[in-house]
Amino acid sequence: MTAPFLIIETGQPVASMRRHGGFPHWIRVASGLPRERVVSINVEAGESLPTAAGFAGVIVTGSGAMVTERRDWSEATAAWLADAARAGLPIFGICYGHQLLAHALGGVVGDNPAGREMGTFEMELLPPAADDVLLGPMPERFAVQLTHQQSVLKVPEGAVVLARSALDPVQAFRWGDNAWGVQFHPEFSATHMRGYIQARKVALQREGLDPAAMVAQVAATPEGRRVMRRFVHHATGLARTNG
DSSP states (O other), X not given: OOOOEEEEEOOOOOGGGGGGOOHHHHHHHHHTOOGGGEEXXXXXXXXXXXXXXXXXXXXXXXXXXXXXXXXXXXXXXXXXXHHHHHTTOOEEEEXXXXXXXXXXXXXXXXXXXXXXXXXXXXXXXXXXXXXXTTTTTSOSEEEEEEEESEEEEEOOTTEEEEEEOSSOSOSEEEETTTEEEESSOTTOOHHHHHHHHHHTHHHHHHTTOOHHHHHHTOOOOHHHHHHHHHHHHHHHHHHHHHO
């Protein structure tokens, strides 16, 4: 059987959206992976990470936690990710996972100076993305789903910034040949995004934002999903070659 993928679960969806399952389920469905090719470990709940050997790749979920809180489980996961990345294991970090990967490899994470970025936004690829395995085939601009308050403020040494948005200059980066972080949520459908905005309604209003207008602007983001599927395809190919 083709090597499985490890999904590192670092958090749970907002309460109102848990009826749709947890992040590992959303990721598995969006990435096209069959159930038997996924091993999910909930590090936030205290589950221990296995050895990286035998996995085709790793996908790190989003979380309601903040990397800057330096929680024990988060720091232990960062150390694991650093070792796995240096060993060449394909890694794909989403939102919190993107930030945690950057932190693990020596980057800097903190509050986004532009504030909260939430809803459907346009992402722009940067020139280095032209040669990237995941982003090279993508259009120069495409819509993605976003919900975050912290960002990668400085990428790790040797990392390449691949994309930006109006509110965040580091929407995607690659470190080495096989480790990627994306600030956006490729696993979010428009339904997920609308649910998140509605769940954050009070906080958004306090920040002077208009939740109703934000919900109205939510759109489907198939290109974002394609990026994650390309990661799965790339990692699977490497596993077969090296296996």
